[in-house]
Amino acid sequence: MSDHPRVITVGITGASGAIYAVRTVAALLERGCSVELVASDLGRRLLREELGSEATVDRLADYVATRYGNGVRKGRLTVHSNKDVGASIASGSYACDGMIIVPCSMKTLSGVAHGSARNLIERAADVMLKECRKLIVVPRETPMSLPQLRNLVQCAEAGAMILPAMPAFYQKPLTIDDLSDFIAGKILSALRIEHALYPAWTG
Numbered sequence: 385m386s387d388h389p390r391v392i393t394v395g396i397t398g399a400s401g402a403i404y405a406v407r408t409v410a411a412l413l414e415r416g417c418s419v420e421l422v423a424s425d426l427g428r429r430l431l432r433e434e435l436g437s438e439a440t441v442d443r444l445a446d447y448v449a450t451r452y453g454n455g456v457r458k459g460r461l462t463v464h465s466n467k468d469v470g471a472s473i474a475s476g477s478y479a480c481d482g483m484i485i486v487p488c489s490m491k492t493l494s495g496v497a498h499g500s501a502r503n504l505i506e507r508a509a510d511v512m513l514k515e516c517r518k519l520i521v522v523p524r525e526t527p528m529s530l531p532q533l534r535n536l537v538q539c540a541e542a543g544a545m546i547l548p549a550m551p552a553f554y555q556k557p558l559t560i561d562d563l564s565d566f567i568a569g570k571i572l573s574a575l576r577i578e579h580a581l582y583p584a585w586t587g
């Protein structure tokens with residue numbers, strides 16, 4: 385796994401689970417990735433509501449450094465406006481290796497499933513699908529309606545990986561950080577990026 389992806393887009397939307405987003409961003413930066421970050425308005429709101437007033441998108445590099453340590457400085461973080469559908473990551477010619485939408489709201493899921501491209505997150509996801517690059521969707525909703533389930537299937541049929549925000553318990557988590565480490569670890573594994581975010585199951 386040494387030749388791992390270097391440029392990864394992270395979309396943060398207004399589903400609960402902002403901690404999954406910041407842990408994923410921190411883990412990618414710790415591995416030296418360039419992270420292209422874009423958050424929806426509700427994504428920004430949930431970051432603040434769930435993690436506190438310091439967790440703003442525009443100062444996320446400092447937030448993750450304080451929370452997870454200076455190892456995150458190995459990577460590079462670029463923040464885009466969700467309104468800027470002319471940003472680099474809106475084009476297939478930009479060398480982006482993959483994209484994660486974490487957490488993914490049911491609204492954005494619908495937009496991705498239908499190729500709506502109403503904002504930068506949806507457009508960048510559309511680009512990943514049309515270019516046959518890795519798109520990882522991390523939905524967080526329960527219970528789910530039939531339209532929501534159909535949108536998940538439609539995204540999977542289009543080539544996205546559906547990686548639900550469903551932490552496991554066999555690794556005996558004690559803290560919320562243990563739970564978020566597990567989901568971030570699953571995401572990095574899906575991108576074939578080495579990590580030690582949770583112990584490997586050895587049988």
Ligand SMILES: Cc1cc2nc3c(=O)[nH]c(=O)nc-3n(C[C@H](O)[C@H](O)[C@H](O)COP(=O)(O)O)c2cc1C
Pocket residue numbers: 396397398399400424425426427433488489490491492493524525
């Ligand atoms: C406190 C709060 C929690 C929410 N949690 C979820 C959630 O877990 N999953 C979800 O799909 N939507 C959730 N929503 C609703 C979305 O934020 C809403 O549908 C929004 O329009 C999504 O927009 P976005 O996809 O552009 O971020 C929540 C909203 C609020 C205010």
